[in-house]
Amino acid sequence: xxxxxxxxxxxxxxxxxxxxxxxxxxxxxxxxxxxxxxxxxxxxxxxxxxxxxxxxxxxxxxxxxxxxxxxxxxxxxxxxxxxxxxxxxxxxxxxxxxxxxxxxxxxxxxxxxxxxxxxxxxxxxxxxxxxxxxxxxxxxxxxxxxxxxxxxxxxxxxxxxxxxxxxxxxxxxxxxxxxxxxxxxxxxxxxxxxxxxxxxxxxxxxxxxxxxxxxxxxxxxxxxxxxxxxxxxxxxxxxxxxxxxxxxxxxxxxxxxxxxxxxxxxxxxxxxxxxxxxxxxxxxxxxxxxxxxxxxxxxxxxx
Amino acid sequence: xxxxxxxxxxxxxxxxxxxxxxxxxxxxxxxxxxxxxxxxxxxxxxxxxxxxxxxxxxxxxxxxxxxxxxxxxxxxxxxxxxxxxxxxxxxxxxxxxxxxxxxxxxxxxxxxxxxxxxxxxxxxxxxxxxxxxxxxxxxxxxxxxxxxxxxxxxxxxxxxxxxxxxxxxxxxxxxxxxxxxxxxxxxxxxxxxxxxxxxxxxxxxxxxxxxxxxxxxxxxxxxxxxxxxxxxxxxxxxxxxxxxxxxxxxxxxxxxxxxxxxxxxxxxxxx
Numbered sequence: 001x002x003x004x005x006x007x008x009x010x011x012x013x014x015x016x017x018x019x020x021x022x023x024x025x026x027x028x029x030x031x032x033x034x035x036x037x038x039x040x041x042x043x044x045x046x047x048x049x050x051x052x053x054x055x056x057x058x059x060x061x062x063x064x065x066x067x068x069x070x071x072x073x074x075x076x077x078x079x080x081x082x083x084x085x086x087x088x089x090x091x092x093x094x095x096x097x098x099x100x101x102x103x104x105x106x107x108x109x110x111x112x113x114x115x116x117x118x119x120x121x122x123x124x125x126x127x128x129x130x131x132x133x134x135x136x137x138x139x140x141x142x143x144x145x146x147x148x149x150x151x152x153x154x155x156x157x158x159x160x161x162x163x164x165x166x167x168x169x170x171x172x173x174x175x176x177x178x179x180x181x182x183x184x185x186x187x188x189x190x191x192x193x194x195x196x197x198x199x200x201x202x203x204x205x206x207x208x209x210x211x212x213x214x215x216x217x218x219x220x221x222x223x224x225x226x227x228x229x230x231x232x233x234x235x236x237x238x239x240x241x242x243x244x245x246x247x248x249x250x251x252x253x254x255x256x257x258x259x260x261x262x263x264x265x266x267x268x269x270x271x272x273x274x275x276x277x278x279x280x281x282x283x284x285x286x287x288x289x290x291x292x293x294x295x296x297x298x299x300x301x302x303x
Numbered sequence: 304x305x306x307x308x309x310x311x312x313x314x315x316x317x318x319x320x321x322x323x324x325x326x327x328x329x330x331x332x333x334x335x336x337x338x339x340x341x342x343x344x345x346x347x348x349x350x351x352x353x354x355x356x357x358x359x360x361x362x363x364x365x366x367x368x369x370x371x372x373x374x375x376x377x378x379x380x381x382x383x384x385x386x387x388x389x390x391x392x393x394x395x396x397x398x399x400x401x402x403x404x405x406x407x408x409x410x411x412x413x414x415x416x417x418x419x420x421x422x423x424x425x426x427x428x429x430x431x432x433x434x435x436x437x438x439x440x441x442x443x444x445x446x447x448x449x450x451x452x453x454x455x456x457x458x459x460x461x462x463x464x465x466x467x468x469x470x471x472x473x474x475x476x477x478x479x480x481x482x483x484x485x486x487x488x489x490x491x492x493x494x495x496x497x498x499x500x501x502x503x504x505x506x507x508x509x510x511x512x513x514x515x516x517x518x519x520x521x522x523x524x525x526x527x528x529x530x531x532x533x534x535x536x537x538x539x540x541x542x543x544x545x546x547x548x549x550x551x552x553x554x555x556x557x558x559x560x561x562x563x564x565x566x567x568x569x570x571x572x573x574x
Contacts, residue, residue, distance in 0.1 A: 017388055
């Protein structure tokens with residue numbers, strides 16, 4: 001009798017509490033988002049009645065369905081503001097992910113080359129900023145980038161500029177903030193795959209007379225595709241919905257979708273429209289996830 | 304051979320140095336400026352701790368800090384319990400029905416934009432007509448952070464040699480007792496690390512808390528955020544430094560705990 005099997009049943013029962021929790025507080029709430037995105041603005045103005053009266057039974061359910069409306073989605077399409085918010089979000093997330101890859105790869109690569117006992121310390125050094133507050137790290141940059149901040153003081157002391165440069169409330173500041181905040185999310189998966197890559201392959205390449213530069217492109221990069229995909233996904237999806245960084249660092253002339261959603265929700269108090277924005281955003285984010293899933297599966301099949 | 308492929312080149316060292324300088328310099332500058340005596344954030348007026356005194360006299364900020372700590376402890380504890388159970392089920396439960404749904408639900412919040420998670424939880428709270436406040440923020444943070452706990456504990460569990468558990472069962476321990484007396488002590492550092500990660504994430508969260516909080520229960524990030532939007536104040540530098548110091552102490556404690564257990568013969572998990 002395999003002792004391993006004995007523990008399977010109790011382990012499965014342990015799944016019940018977290019399972020129920022996630023159903024109640026993660027999956028079910030999305031149902032409400034979808035439902036409210038399909039309701040009339042006037043009906044769903046807060047505070048509004050509970051969505052489903054169970055006591056109403058089937059008739060109530062029928063009424064609920066009759067009340068569904070796609071007006072919110074239609075107005076999303078009709079208003080240039082929303083379309084351009086989505087486009088800006090995707091552009092920003094794409095550009096930032098590329099920047100992160102370009103900056104994060106050399107760091108992860110350097111880490112993988114460190115002697116074994118230094119690798120643990122380097123990893124700790126990457127993780128610590130991830131534990132340190134997100135908001136504080138953005139705030140630290142505001143200190144540096146503001147009108148009479150450290151950056152302008154240094155530039156003026158070096159006579160590189162004659163008057164303070166506007167850094168805050170620009171796209172450059174926003175990209176800087178995003179790259180800074182998400183860098184650990186890019187470095188860690190890259191480092192994980194680079195550290196696992198078999199050094200014998202590089203040695204073989206060197207023995208065959210391939211230059212270090214060529215070996216990097218022909219051996220190291222292909223070996224780290226998984227890390228590149230994982231890091232890019234880990235950055236792209238949350239950046240698309242980012243609210244805090246663009247709100248504090250970018251200018252106010254164009255908004256990312258997270259900011260638009262926030263505005264509709266907290267300022268305009270149009271909950272159904274905010275819900276519709278969230279539903280569409282979820283749909284948009286499913287695309288990279290599905291691509292990633294395909295790539296993973298393709299990778300597994302090739303093995 | 305002059306160019307061994309695995310040699311640490313100057314380029315490697317330069318990129319590491321630049322990368323780490325980029326990660327740490329802004330925080331170091333923030334800490335230094337928190338001791339600035341000048342009212343103007345950017346003009347250096349000598350060393351002083353006046354902004355720390357100011358913070359400890361700021362009733363609203365202290366209330367927010369206390370709220371954050373309470374939410375953090377409650378949600379981290381709940382998240383650790385649920386996350387550990389989930390990790391055990393996923394690594395030891397075999398291929399049970401609903402496993403895919405469960406791991407999907409557990410990984411989704413890790414990448415989901417916070418505005419969506421926050422909005423959906425709020426709509427649930429409103430739909431069931433519950434009041435907003437301490438408990439709604441705690442539930443929201445538990446949902447988010449238990450996923451991180453699961454990942455941390457799961458990686459540790461997967462690395463453990465199961466023959467120890469099996470030996471205990473062969474010696475007549477029932478499975479649950481074997482787990483508690485053999486496996487649990489081995490994964491304890493990961494559970495502790497998971498708790499601390501959950502706590503710091505909860506302490507950090509602005510977006511989800513903004514959606515789920517009610518009047519009079521603002522957390523520290525919500526307060527800091529509204530202050531920052533009005534402009535940079537030296538008091539904020541002091542608060543941020545306190546938080547950074549607090550979290551650093553937690554991390555050092557966590558890594559010491561991991562080291563202690565790893566010196567007992569088990570290799571340490573990365574987190």
